Amino acid sequence: MIDFISQYEPVLRVVVFLSALALLVGFEIISPRRFIGARRGRWQTNFLLGGANMLLLRVVLPGGLVALAFSTHGGGVFGWLNMPLWAEIIVSLIVLDFVIYAQHVAFHHVPLLWPLHAAHHAEQTLDVTSGLRFHPGEALVSLGIKAVAIVVLGVHPVAVIIFEILLSSTSLFTHANVDLGRWDGRLQTLFVSPDMHRLHHSKAEDESRRNFGTWLSVWDKIFATYRATPHIGHERLPLGLAGFRQGGLIEALRHPLRHFVRRP
Numbered sequence: 001m002i003d004f005i006s007q008y009e010p011v012l013r014v015v016v017f018l019s020a021l022a023l024l025v026g027f028e029i030i031s032p033r034r035f036i037g038a039r040r041g042r043w044q045t046n047f048l049l050g051g052a053n054m055l056l057l058r059v060v061l062p063g064g065l066v067a068l069a070f071s072t073h074g075g076g077v078f079g080w081l082n083m084p085l086w087a088e089i090i091v092s093l094i095v096l097d098f099v100i101y102a103q104h105v106a107f108h109h110v111p112l113l114w115p116l117h118a119a120h121h122a123e124q125t126l127d128v129t130s131g132l133r134f135h136p137g138e139a140l141v142s143l144g145i146k147a148v149a150i151v152v153l154g155v156h157p158v159a160v161i162i163f164e165i166l167l168s169s170t171s172l173f174t175h176a177n178v179d180l181g182r183w184d185g186r187l188q189t190l191f192v193s194p195d196m197h198r199l200h201h202s203k204a205e206d207e208s209r210r211n212f213g214t215w216l217s218v219w220d221k222i223f224a225t226y227r228a229t230p231h232i233g234h235e236r237l238p239l240g241l242a243g244f245r246q247g248g249l250i251e252a253l254r255h256p257l258r259h260f261v262r263r264p
């Protein structure tokens with residue numbers, strides 16, 4: 001199984017990503033949570049950003065985080081702990097999810113990082129493709145943080161592959177404009193749901209500084225950053241950033257600059 005995952009990593013990632021995307025787009029059409037209007041312009045921007053980030057990260061770190069894990073596995077914290085592989089993979093996924101939670105909190109609270117992440121929050125309409133809309137600057141910082149975590153922990157390459165597949169699929173899922181009914185609330189017991197993450201995109205600052213989780217919802221509950229329901233219903237909840245327009249690709253790319261200029 002582990003050999004299979006390692007050997008077919010790129011194919012596996014593409015198949016899972018495209019399947020998740022197709023399933024969620026279908027679900028959004030059958031059971032939408034909100035009215036979202038025209039998709040074409042936003043989709044163009046979001047897919048271009050997602051594709052550009054993927055290429056950029058491959059240029060910066062050829063072979064990606066998996067190749068890094070192949071060269072550093074055996075060292076770090078896990079090298080010292082000597083756990084069975086199955087346990088090492090489960091612990092790695094949980095710890096890496098916490099790293100992503102902490103990174104997200106930092107992107108909101110560190111003045112130098114926020115303008116990069118604000119490009120993601122400027123979107124006033126959310127759907128599955130919003131899970132691809134990240135500024136290249138944020139993608140680079142995130143790559144650096146994940147690389148450090150993988151080296152320090154000595155994460156097994158298979159855990160990195162599973163983590164990356166999980167991260168890209170959950171990013172699509174939590175941004176999806178889908179109505180899960182009562183299952184959304186039930187899901188939030190352990191995991192981040194679309195309603196939970198939509199609240200994080202609220203224009204109201206006391207709401208956008210809640211629900212930082214990506215996969216597990218437990219970090220928000222442990223660190224008291226969890227909020228279950230927005231101040232008004234999800235159907236009418238204003239999304240985006242006060243004072244900034246959504247814009248297209250160029251607007252998204254220069255968003256951090258505009259943010260610095262406008263910052264009081």
Ligand SMILES: [Zn+2]
Pocket residue numbers: 104108117121200
């Ligand atoms: Zn955020």
Ligand SMILES: [Zn+2]
Pocket residue numbers: 120175197201
């Ligand atoms: Zn988001």
